[in-house]
Amino acid sequence: MRTPERTAGAGMLRDVAAIGAAMAAVGASFGAVAVAAGLPAWGVVAMSLLVYAGGAQFMAVGLAAAGNPVAAVLAGLLLNARHLPFGLTLGDTLGRRLWQRLLGSHLMTDETTAFTLARPAGDLRRRAFWLAGTLLFVAWNAGTVLGVLAGGVAGDPAALGLDAAFPAGLIALLLPTLRDRDIRRAAVGGAAVAVLTTPVLPAGLPVLLALAGPALLAVHRLRRPPVTPIAETVEPSGEAHPVASEAVPAGRKEQSC
Template sequence: MRTAYRTADRAMLRDVAAIGAAMVAVGASFGAVAVAAGLPVWATLAMSVFLYAGGAQFMAVGLVAAGSPVAAVLAGLLLNARHLPFGLALGGALGRRRWQRLLGSHLMTDEATAFALARPAGPGRRRAFWLAGALLFLAWNAGTLLGVLAGGAVGDPAALGLDAAFPAGLAALLLPSLRDRDTRRVALAGAGLAVLATPVLPAGVPVLLALAALIVPALRGRGASSADQVPDGTAVAGPEQHGPPGPDGAAPDPAHHAGPVVRAGEASC
């Protein structure tokens, strides 16, 4: 068992390191952008440590630089509202003690959640979440520090293609889950809703709207139960009855059978 855990942990460390390398670069870009926008160095570092919201930090810096701090707070809350279903999905993976749940909710990101849900519920999922969450948190903050120190020397991660590393990594983690037919239907329906809503809704709202796809299995279950019903109220035939009818056409006596009864454990010749 320990050997299996160690092998799985090594494989996950390799995957986390690949995403963590991209996170360092994107975090460095955030640090450089925040300082260039006029945010103090201490505030930039504190935002990555205490807020730790990735894309929401870029959006907040832009809105604060535009003179809309209230809009930055509201937009960040809306964008990160997806963590509510994340917490429900992870359940006991965060731990049972209060401080574990508080710290785990702070380390909860799309990537850490995907790493955890890729493992079956239990100790393996808990280990995956904490390992991925801690390493990615350190990678983001190390990148922010590098960006603050390097200033404008850090390039735009979109120009380098690093912005595609996160969705690509998430897709790779979620592919095994899509083997289940119901999960695949929900994922496709949610993706379709998000794509259709992206041009007309603010950032973050399409992701929340995609959660409406969770009703797909319920609708399919209702349709299946309706199909099982017999039309026109026709009664479904019950178990076959043996023996002649009773007097006046009454139901036969259950004790009367056409043939002998063989009970479990008895042999018949």
């Protein structure tokens, strides 16, 4: 018989493999595009190993090919600034040791973060992070090597429709959390801000401004009044029954008869 832990592990592996297949394909496209832009093969492979940020890597290659490497570095830093709230959210999941935090921060991507937060906090979430982070890192770098070796065979990911694979995967991972009404409002608000500011702001800034939605949700929940505790009365038989107690506003004294 299969234990619940083994069943959950098999399900996570299947889900990560589906995302990893798309990541390997886009990695192959990146390798081919970067080599075609004139970057050396060793530099392309080193970028995927050391930078490991798909959108920032494509942007850096485009700007470097246009003869503006400084802009490539600044744009990459701006685009990857969204990883700061990711780190705050997953801090406890990575572990307490320094090497765990350093390695975990390098493996942290949009897909890994969404995949991890879809699991309940604890050991299951920790296993989900390291499984997704490791397999997706291997898939991206293996795809990059294949793209470098294949040259221009891989083609443009946008022309093949592969650029839609990651947003679709992220939406599928985040759907269970949208059952909460407040989270739905925060998601819609953040998405609206990102869509409205994309035509007028540099790449990367709309994503950061979209964090206004979750920020407002956090403020709203901090200001929400605490729930009144339910008192229990014990019957002579020893059976406890909940009794709803009416909350009394602060500053109001009870009147005695």
